[in-house]
Amino acid sequence: MAESQVLLLDELHVNEKVTEAQARFYYSEEQRRALEALVTRGEAAYREALRKEQLRDFLSGRELQDLRGGWRGYDDPREGGKVARGPGGETLSLAYWPECSDTEVPPLDLGWTDKTFYRGISRVSLFTHPRKEESAPHLKEVVREMIQQAQKIIAVVMDVFTDRDIFRDIVDAAYKRWIPVYIILDEEGVKLFLEMCRCLDLSDLQIRNIRIRSVTGVGFYMPSGKIRGTLASRFLMVDGEKVATGSYSFTWTSSHIDRNILLVLTGQHVEMFDIEFRELYAISEEVNLYKELGIANPFLLGIGKPGFHSSTVARKFINPKYGLVAGATRGDMMLWASRHRQDNQGNMEKEETSESKKRLNQFLNDLVTLEQVYPEIDPPLENVNKLNRSPQKLLSRLHMDLKNKSKSRESIRDIKKEDAQSNAKQGKRFASGLFSRKAKRSPGSSIEANSFASE
Structure with a gap:
């Protein structure tokens, strides 16, 4: 809720009106009614609501089209999968049956960095397109170097991702160097991303260490439905120590035609981007690359749904060789791997203790049975x-x-x-x-x- 809405719930509130001239002006009930008239009855009803409420026009022509196109009713078929239905097919209210909409928070199953306290020296570097200096690198060069030098993780948040050179570097890092890769895209940009992936002829091993998710904007909720927003954030985080953010999108036109800036941040500046990425990942929806690209998934549970283990289990990637176990699901493999790891640790401890005992016994035996060696003494020359x-x-x-x-x-x-x-x-x-x-x-x-x- 907006701050002005929260103030209305305060018991000591005296109905102070926040005007448009004040900096904290954010929410207006009159604007909400005009917006509802726009999405439900059209632009003419919107103009009539502005005249009735004595409001200035607060939307541009492009916004009028985008808002009407992004509006969805709560019972819209395009919102399929999110409508709860009873045994007889009737629609159930999620307000009374919240368990029907409960989903588990997606885990970072490939692992994450442990950079929680010190992230290195804090620095800020600015790059532009076109370049201000001849010696300055291009924006695309900066991004590719960061990906090629990654050692722990690669996390991408992007509205549109269609640059094949950058994605090829990401695939090489995930496949050849076995670096976990997480990509969060805007829901409308997923189809463009999949078009690029189909042109690259990817294999199972190349995408096994990559996770793709999609999110939407915050949205604007109304009694009859909501207006869907978009993801406008753009940043690349590498190893939890360096972030590149700005207006630059991972597209050919953005790197060659458009004017953009790119900020490269290191040190403690990365912490807020780390938190933002994990929050976006928690509310994101899965994009199954195996299903979309027509590639056989080695971790199927029998109905085409990838069997990722629970977030309560260790968030480390299991070696693909465990997938060779016949008839074993991903959860069974996780349990077997954890037990196997514990057994190996116990055996190693036993071996270390037995080895130390052997060394101690050998040392004591040497002390008892060691023969004294006398120094060599030369006899007198005359004898x-x-x-x-x-x-x-x-x-x-x-x-x-x-x-x-x-x-x-x-x-x-x-x-x-x-x-x-x-x-x-x-x-x-x-x-x-x-x-x-x-x-x-x-x-x-x-x-x-x-x-x-x-x-």
Whole structure:
């Protein structure tokens, strides 16, 4: 709903009138009534409604034709497939039976980028046709280079796509480099796109990694029907890191005859285009290339409908070799592939643990059974000529010499310990003898010394 419509639902609203002079003017009930008169009763009724409501003419001649051509009633046969019918064939209201119109959100089953935080350095480049400088590349050259350098995904949103050179680059990227490709087209431009595809003589393997969807505009809903809009967005996103957008369409006339501009954005500028593409893809309708081009689909469920797996399952593309399993649907292949992947991961973990255990046991065994390697010692030069023996005997002799030297060192240490102990005993004896001599002095000698001191 428009902001002016939302304000009318506010309890504190005092019926403020938004005039055409105000910047936030968007919706007008008088214009809606005049538009309804146009699509239901014709241009004369539209002019009469303008005069009655005292409105200025707000539509051009081209818009008058386009709006009348884009109007559809809710029970129009061209809206077939979207009308719910009961068991007896009667029309059911989707307002009371919403489950009849519920559809699953189409998954990005070929995979998507994980660029959620940092998308690189943010830059903006502008290219025009005709070129402003001789060294500047052409718009078509910029687009083709982006497609040829893609490594992860290619996402296209275009109103009209009929340039065969650009589409051939996309097919090569999907077929030779196995890059997922998603293309969203305007509903009216799908037939022109299919005409181009039929001229290229495509095969099953070339389109297996390409998904085509179609969308319409926002539309204008009225009690008797709605006016269908068109898709006017044009952008190319590569790897989730670079976007080319502008007035340039992927057609021959747009690249050679028309005046156009093309903006190339990188970095965080790409985030909004990423969100916009996923929202458009969620509300889009499928274009079955296999059915439209008359190519046998290897993933049929039995009634000609491609069996894409649910969005709740992993959004990764299954290898085509799994399609060789006889009688297996795409969902069964997904379950089998997930289980097979889990089993492989478990086996790899078991192999890694067993291998680590083997290495640990081998290491411990080496620590226990490892033979000590003695360094090579050259014998004295004077004994080399005397000892005319084998190398093994020579080494044993050297080992014996080392043992004898160690024993002699130990004996020297014992002797030093014994000398120290004997010296300590002698010191104790000397000290005890000295104190004992002082105690054994006679009392007479001490008296004589005292008398001598008094004199």
